[in-house]
Amino acid sequence: MTEPTARKKIIFIPGKNPKPDPEIHRALLWRALLTGVARVDAETVQALSASGDLVLIAWNFLYYQETKLTETDAPYIETLLRKDGPDAHDIEEALSCQNRRARLLYMLGDLFPVLIPFIPDPAVKSTIAETLCYFENRDGIGSRIRELLKAPLRRMFADGERVLIIGHSMGSIIAYDALWELWHEENNHGRVDLLITLGSPLGMRFVQKRLLGFREKNARRFPGNIRRWKNIAAQGDLTALDPTLRDDFRTMIRLGLTDTIEDVHEGVFGYFRDQDGLNVHRSYGYLVQPAVGATIADWWNGRQAPAQIIRPRGDEDEPLPVYRT
Numbered sequence: 001m002t003e004p005t006a007r008k009k010i011i012f013i014p015g016k017n018p019k020p021d022p023e024i025h026r027a028l029l030w031r032a033l034l035t036g037v038a039r040v041d042a043e044t045v046q047a048l049s050a051s052g053d054l055v056l057i058a059w060n061f062l063y064y065q066e067t068k069l070t071e072t073d074a075p076y077i078e079t080l081l082r083k084d085g086p087d088a089h090d091i092e093e094a095l096s097c098q099n100r101r102a103r104l105l106y107m108l109g110d111l112f113p114v115l116i117p118f119i120p121d122p123a124v125k126s127t128i129a130e131t132l133c134y135f136e137n138r139d140g141i142g143s144r145i146r147e148l149l150k151a152p153l154r155r156m157f158a159d160g161e162r163v164l165i166i167g168h169s170m171g172s173i174i175a176y177d178a179l180w181e182l183w184h185e186e187n188n189h190g191r192v193d194l195l196i197t198l199g200s201p202l203g204m205r206f207v208q209k210r211l212l213g214f215r216e217k218n219a220r221r222f223p224g225n226i227r228r229w230k231n232i233a234a235q236g237d238l239t240a241l242d243p244t245l246r247d248d249f250r251t252m253i254r255l256g257l258t259d260t261i262e263d264v265h266e267g268v269f270g271y272f273r274d275q276d277g278l279n280v281h282r283s284y285g286y287l288v289q290p291a292v293g294a295t296i297a298d299w300w301n302g303r304q305a306p307a308q309i310i311r312p313r314g315d316e317d318e319p320l321p322v323y324r325t
Contacts, residue, residue, distance in 0.1 A: 008162045008300065013057045013149060014283060015169025015199070015239075016130055018068040022058035028070075028077060030054045032284040035081050036293030044297040052300070055152060059145040059174065063134075076274040077284050085290075086269040093278050094236030094269055131170065135210040146178040153182065157190020164194045164299050168283040169239055172200035173207060179223040180212045191225045194299050198232050198286040202249075203242025222249065224257040231263045232291050234270040234280040264291050 012029055019025045033054065038045040061067060086094075134142045156163050167175035175195060182188040201207050208214065213221045229252075233243035242248070243265040252258045268291055270280030279285070286292055297303075 007160065008052070009055060009152075009156050009164070010052060010296075011055045011057060011149070011152065011163065011165045013165065013167045013171030013174050014060060015171050015281075016063075017060065018064045018066045019058070019060040020068050020070045020073075022056055022061075024070050025058065026054055026056040028073075029056065029283065029287065031081065032077070032287035033293075033296065036288040036290070037297050038293070039084075039288070040290050040293045041297040044300055048296075048300060057149045057152075057171070057174070059148050062144060062148070063141060073274065073284075076272065080272050080284055080288060083271060086271040090271040090273075090278060091235075091269050094234070094280055096236075131173075131207075134170070134173075142177070145174055146181060149174060149178040150182055150186075153178070153190070153192075154188060157188060162193045164196065164296070165192050166196045166198065167200065168198045168286060169200065169281065172197040172202055173211070176202060176223065177212045179225050183223045183225045184213065184216075184220055189225065191227050193227050194295075195226045195229045196232065196292065196295060197229070197245070198283065198292065199234065199237045199240045199281050200231060200245065201239050201241065202231075203240065203245050208248065219255050219257060222252045222255070222257050224252075226252075226258045228259055229261045230295055231261070232268060232286065232289065232295070233263070233265045234268045234286065234289070235265065236280045237270065239281050 010033075012026075012033075014025070014029075020028070030053075034045055034049060037048055134145065137143055153163065165175050167173075175197075179192065179195075182190070202211075213223075229245070229249075231243075231245045233240035237243070244263040246261040246263050249261055253261060268289060270278075270282065270285040270289075272279050272282040272285030
């Protein structure tokens with residue numbers, strides 16, 4: 001028997017860039033999430049609609065001091081929600097030679113930061129500048145953003161609620177850092193039932209070197225409050241430059257800090273289109289994915305893959321290959 005629905009909370013942490021008014025944004029995300037679940041489990045979506053809710057961590061206005069007009073995306077979101085899945089053109093574009101060349105260029109920039117100034121895409125350079133503001137905690141902005149997540153998590157943990165966190169793009173970084181602080185700096189040992197990362201840059205060396213705990217040793221390097229972690233990356237998503245995270249964070253499993261880390265990448269095709277064309281990275285496009293909908297439905301119903309039980313081997317330090325210079 002599953003726990004009462006009142007004890008389940010879903011938290012969504014958006015990626016970078018200005019967003020619509022929080023209430024409007026939350027409603028749009030919730031519609032996309034329900035659409036994704038409905039496509040795989042009609043019974044569960046009814047329960048979610050009746051009893052579920054989405055807690056939005058609206059950090060974007062604090063960071064950018066501006067709000068995005070809802071009208072900018074509204075017609076494209078409606079088109080997305082009416083579409084059953086990617087068409088041949090979406091798939092072809094996601095797998096195009098141009099996209100593969102761009103991925104290679106970004107991978108080189110990630111491995112050799114000296115090459116970043118020569119990357120021709122201004123959006124990539126802008127992203128690096130914006131994330132540095134967070135990573136360097138300029139004017140305490142990183143700490144204030146993480147507190148927006150930690151405050152409700154403290155209450156949920158204290159109330160014994162089952163928590164699902166969905167972190168999209170930079171939101172996955174915020175989730176990881178906030179959970180590390182709760183576990184190691186506050187000694188709050190409440191645990192997130194499931195972390196879903198969507199289009200996450202956590203596989204990038206540039207990001208990993210700046211995560212909280214990176215310079216720590218052994219179990220202090222990682223958060224210990226994630227029961228299960230599922231990472232989903234769409235094909236052609238350049239933000240998820242390395243679409244597999246299990247190989248980077250597998251030491252968390254060995255140390256008994258998490259039960260499972262699972263990557264889903266092959267066959268995931270985003271199909272959100274706006275005035276600029278296909279954008280496989282948008283959060284709405286991720287939330288309607290069957291892989292995401294099925295994961296949320298399984299969590300809601302208490303279904304999960306058998307946990308990988310690994311006996312902790314103490315605090316031996318095992319540096320991850322991605323960290324080596």
